[in-house]
Amino acid sequence: DKGTYPHYMLKEIDEQPAVMRKIIQAYQGEDEKLTIQPEILDALQAADRLYIIAAGTSYHAGLIGKEYLEKMAGIPVEVHVASEFGYNMPLLSEKPLFIFISQSGETADSRQVLVRIKELGHPSLTITNVAGSTLSREANHTLLLYAGPEIAVASTKAYTAQLAVLAILASVTAEARGRELGFDLVQEMGIVANAIQAQVDMKEEIEQLAHDFLSTTRNCFFIGRLMDFFVGLEGALKLKEISYIQAEGFAGGELKHGTIALIEEGTPVIALATQESVNLNIRGNVKEVAARGANTMIISMEGLNEDGDSHVLPTVHELLTPLVSVIPLQLISYYAALHRDCDVDKPRNLAKSVTVE
Numbered sequence: 563d564k565g566t567y568p569h570y571m572l573k574e575i576d577e578q579p580a581v582m583r584k585i586i587q588a589y590q591g592e593d594e595k596l597t598i599q600p601e602i603l604d605a606l607q608a609a610d611r612l613y614i615i616a617a618g619t620s621y622h623a624g625l626i627g628k629e630y631l632e633k634m635a636g637i638p639v640e641v642h643v644a645s646e647f648g649y650n651m652p653l654l655s656e657k658p659l660f661i662f663i664s665q666s667g668e669t670a671d672s673r674q675v676l677v678r679i680k681e682l683g684h685p686s687l688t689i690t691n692v693a694g695s696t697l698s699r700e701a702n703h704t705l706l707l708y709a710g711p712e713i714a715v716a717s718t719k720a721y722t723a724q725l726a727v728l729a730i731l732a733s734v735t736a737e738a739r740g741r742e743l744g745f746d747l748v749q750e751m752g753i754v755a756n757a758i759q760a761q762v763d764m765k766e767e768i769e770q771l772a773h774d775f776l777s778t779t780r781n782c783f784f785i786g787r788l789m790d791f792f793v794g795l796e797g798a799l800k801l802k803e804i805s806y807i808q809a810e811g812f813a814g815g816e817l818k819h820g821t822i823a824l825i826e827e828g829t830p831v832i833a834l835a836t837q838e839s840v841n842l843n844i845r846g847n848v849k850e851v852a853a854r855g856a857n858t859m860i861i862s863m864e865g866l867n868e869d870g871d872s873h874v875l876p877t878v879h880e881l882l883t884p885l886v887s888v889i890p891l892q893l894i895s896y897y898a899a900l901h902r903d904c905d906v907d908k909p910r911n912l913a914k915s916v917t918v919e
């Protein structure tokens with residue numbers, strides 16, 4: 563039931579602060595420390611490499627999951643698009659653990675990989691929103707997202723829930739391996755939930771951004787470096803699937819290797835600037851596209867912001883920035899689609915769960 567909301571997508575965007583708190587609670591043990599089932603920890607400890615398999619938005623979450631698992635837990639990770647992995651399996655490590663990320667738990671592309679790797683005798687973990695789903699039943703282990711039903715075709719709260727669960731998995735594994743994180747994830751996630759709330763409370767401002775930058779455009783580019791690049795990929799997918807604006811995400815440094823040729827007078831370029839170590843570089847990219855006529859929107863984080871930035875996010879732990887920076891992108895897509903009279907919750911040609919290969 564969407565209650566007083568005009569669309570499920572908007573409702574689900576708004577639910578994200580509560581989902582973050584729910585996930586933390588769900589993964590807290592009696593002593594309030596984050597915890598996961600010991601057999602899952604054992605599986606991670608036994609693995610020499612993790613293979614994340616997913617599609618679409620869940621794949622984008624996997625790209626950030628790799629950062630978490632490598633930086634926090636110190637385990638090498640590969641992230642693969644499920645449909646491609648099936649045809650072209652890479653050489654596997656000696657002790658792989660497969661992690662399937664899937665909101666629905668029903669995605670056929672991911673399932674065919676699970677069937678293959680089970681035949682090969684490899685262990686698996688599914689991270690899903692749906693208890694009892696196919697990928698959950700068929701994998702050795704499951705971690706749930708606790709995001710509540712996601713009805714809109716465009717995934718929003720499941721994405722941030724995936725990031726939160728991946729961060730929890732990484733931090734609990736780090737601790738088990740005796741690695742010092744240097745921060746308290748429970749506390750930092752509380753700050754994230756508040757920062758998400760602040761974003762969903764700024765709908766009017768964000769709607770105005772969507773109006774100013776996207777009302778008549780045919781295309782739009784997202785640029786970022788490090789994790790901002792991955793969030794840009796997700797922003798682009800969200801925008802294209804519901805507003806039908808052709809949108810692409812690029813690593814800032816790749817622009818000069820081709821894409822910049824597409825920049826014309828008025829081309830919208832949305833730049834994310836939340837990663838301190840590359841802040842100057844991404845701002846350099848913004849200047850390069852602006853000099854060629856691009857209409858640039860900069861979404862930055864407090865502390866890294868400059869005068870004239872279009873939208874400034876509250877500061878959160880650097881690893882957790884994707885959980886916050888994606889929110890204005892979800893809302894921008896929502897309003898861009900709304901302004902174009904698109905069917906926000908049921909975009910053309912798409913199904914919520916993709917059960918064909």
Ligand code: F6R
Pocket residue numbers: 617618619620621663664665666667668669672715716717718799800803914915916
């Ligand atoms: C985009 C979207 C899709 C799904 C993809 C995987 O908003 O919803 O890209 O993320 O079809 O679906 P799941 O996560 O159910 O495996």
